[in-house]
Amino acid sequence: MKSFRVFQIAPLVATALAGACVPPPSAVVAPPSQAASAAQGVSADSPGLVSAADPRAAEAGAQMLRLGGSATDAAIATMLALGVVEPQSSGIGGGGFLITGDAAGTVETFDGREAAPKAADAQWFYRDGKPLSYPEAVPGGRSVGVPGNLRLAAMAHNRQGKLSWRTLFQPAIRLASEGFVITPRLHAMLTNFPRTAALDPAGHALFYGADGQPLPVGTLVRNPALAATLEMIAARGADGFYGGDNASTLAAKVGTAPVNPAPMSVADIAAYKAVARPPVCGQYRQFRVCGMGPPSSGATTVFAILKQLERFDMKALGPASPVSWHLIAESQRLAYADRDQYLADADFVSVPVAGLVDPAYLAARSSLISDGTTMASALPGTPAGAKLAFGRALPQEEHGTTHFVTVDRWGHAASYTSTVEGPFGSGLMVGGYYLNNELTDFNIVPDRDGKPTANRVAGGKRPRSSMAPTLVYGPDGALRLAVGAAGGSTIPAQVAKAIIGVIDWNLSARDAIALPTLFAPGGNTVFVEKGTTLEAMIPALVQLGHAKVIVRSPSFKANAIEKVDGKWRGAADPRSEGAAVAP
Template sequence: MTTMRRFWTAAGLMVLMTSVAQAQDAVRPAPEAATGFTEREEVTSETDMVVAAHPLAAEAGARMLREGGSAIDAMIATQLVLGLVEPQSSGIGGGAFLIHRDAASGRMIAYDGRETAPNAVGPDLFLDDSGQPLAFLDAVVGGRSVGTPGTVRLLELTHRLHGKLPWAQLFQPAIELAEDGFPVGERLAALVEGERETMRQDAIRDYFLPGGQPIAAGDTLTNPDYAATLRTIAEDGASSFYEGEIAGDIVAAVQGFEANPGLLEESDLADYRVLVREPVCAPFRAYEVCGMGPPSSGALTVGQILALLDHFDLESLDPLSAQATHFFAEASRLAYADRGLYMADPAFASVPTRGLLDPSYLTARAQLIDRSRAAEAVSAGNPPWREAAQRAPDRSLEIPSTSHVSIVDGEGNAVSLTTTIEAGFGSRLMVRGFLLNNELTDFSFVAEEDGATVANRVEGGKRPRSSMAPTIVLDASGEPVLVVGSPGGARIIPYVARTILGVLLWEMSPQDAVSMPHVTTLGGPLDLEEGRAPAGLADALTAMGHEVREMELNSGIHAIALEGGRLRAGVDPRREGAAVSSGDVSQGD
């Protein structure tokens, strides 16, 4: 097997966003961290594979596979290390969506570990005293934005159902690294430098800004508090996180941040449950593209984009031609219009899941796409099986943080996990060595517009809408052929959809597919990846009526293609991830 070296590359800074009341495309989106683009060699394996956003995390997962663990065991070890070495993106203070495919039974299950809103919150959570939406960072920094974390419960439940190794064994790689230390990479160092002004809590400043100075690339960073927290959970199970001293400290941090306190209570933590759901599967050519349904918009919107594009002969086109890009953009705009109106937590809003993927409905929507001209405006459609309630579109922002893990073990079990604390560094609150999420800012800040309700409004106990799209693609015989997902906020959807097109339609290797120059739209302007778009593409698209922008689009796509017993990895060249198998020696640092 080809091994993967570590790539530490240059990093950039986040842009401060002004207000969630603004439409998404009114704000120039910023990557969580710009790391440039480093070409990657393809990584293959005949046995198993872990692809994750950091070499140490991928190695931790591969270690569990060497020790006889399952894909779920590897996922747990990987996630716990990610919470240490990539703390700004995910961790035990956040939430996750996971798709698991069991090789023996062929059954696929979706696990919803999304954070929930505290029961005490209401629709005015993110409004100021005059009833206007708060500026985004005013809402984020502090306890107000913190939802009930779901990740630890998800890890425990999936281990109980699919794990092979002892629970405590899975914690050892992260505990060892937390105690012995790990080298700070350029990406983390640059992010800390860019966020130093938002780090106002003593605990987070002491860790990331020791002595008032930000940690630097190459520093060795230890986290004994995180190690102690993990030891407690390893010994006493997830209940020790959701009840008792850890839960009390979480609530104290949330409620005690005087500048922006939150409403999370210990009862919210004690009552949290992971939900087991059926995956949402959408047909595409001879395949089934399966992922996370509501409260995520990921599977539905990816499925709609692919179904709309199925009406056009894309395989005959150059993936980076103006015509292929036009079709992709127009399909995305139509899908995002439906997403904004209909998709939310199905326990609180009736989501027409069946109608949104109905072939007749999507055929009618595809007929709205002009082959040579961008539509001046797009609006949501009227899918069958929808309620008659009047709704307003959701304009909430989603920040491009998060992390994705793809795993296939030696028995063929597959895991696609997308995991997050929402924005980089979440709420900027640190407790016992881990960061707390700011997931509640994924809700709409306003509950209604012009008398019509927003499906994704804030409500107690509700799970905010997400764009996370952990995906497993099955062939006509029901066997997995692709495991994929990405971070990237609302742009996760086009990142994942384009990668699927690359592998299934344009017959690219997964590495070439994840390395393709990005094309995204959230329903408005068409965004091309800065410095990587082919010459003349922007001009050709502009001539077709598109409003074109070039910007940094920093994904973190991780994919595994399964081809007759051979695994081929796609590691996003825009970040520092790695693909590792149990046959590799430690990737180390």
């Protein structure tokens, strides 16, 4: 068995995998000496690199690169494998966004966001005339959107794939059939979220013992039902998922769910289409930043955070300065105010994307920021093309997303964020995979201040997303960084922070991701990461005018690949079990 090189694998998961004495079928964890040498970077003429939230999934992508596959091939194989080993976060029962870029800087984006069934309306999450709370709305059928990951994968593979469709499924099939080890992170999620993980008898049987407790860390789990589903899709293509027995079973599962049953038809599933959308790009300092447009709020929010900081000397201030983080907080407050006001599915509402990323508009927004005081309030602006017919709604947070990045031997890159929304999605399971709870990303209450919100539920509509897969090109036009994150509405904040770390503070992508996260999503509240330098800065932030600074435990998970001195270097969040793997 050929071993692979692992970058930055968290010690906790390395110990768990080694201690179990049963490594994943297609993975061997590299010894420390190998990891240390690999951390210096990968030669530019190597077959590429993969960074993902789990080393076994990263190895699945690396296998595709070894076989001569493209970055997109590797990304699809990684997505499929993550659905096996990280079922709490992603899988074929969910959706995602993919952004790809070639060596010449041509960028494409693919929308595989889940869609509401045709029967959905503005009162979708109401019961007896009253809105459900977010926790009430999550489990069961009403939160499930038609999954999009496989239609996305098929579209991207048709355009950019080099290997056969069947080949991309083989690592995931092996992991599901031969088994994968429960890691500390998965065990923690099974412990903390049994309401969804064990809602379905199939999920309970797969991950819990006879005593009702989660299987212990190190247990080898086999998922033959998922292996069979993946075999079927590998043979029949994405149509095998969106038609036939799988579609019938999926629709019936949603319609007869023990909690919140809801109408979803076979026609809803068959009608789902992935969409190739125009990328949203802009210039921050001398760098071109490209991301995903609506229904994602990622690109516009990340770019606004960055561009509003451009007039400040972030490099001179540095990451140790409370003023740096004060400025980041103020810029986030403005960016999230616009996000919450305007971003939604542009196929259903008018989203002023061009106005939101216009340099003159963002310069005017930046003028509201002071390095010595805090804004009394951060309200939405009026970008060109805005139609102020919508009320503003505040974001929900979730913990069921994953991100991964790949580069291939031709210098092409793929940045892919995949999700089932909350941990284990809706809790419903079909064919060995969990179904998403993505529809809770809509505004549960459809109106605010007497106006409809842009992100209200509608049949066929895709809910607003925070996912922000991003590519950054340097002054020379070459790819400098591919990055993305998981963590619900914190995602744009995490991605912007990583880009500031790389561009302004001259940090490696690894160190930029590892920086503490500050989150200021609106209002006057600022969240800072517990146990970090930001917690020690609270008195200074309060002195700058931030009256409400709350300490929160980390729930972040980012991955990146960067090019430095002609070499690819991988980065995975030290808070996660992630790794970067070279073929």
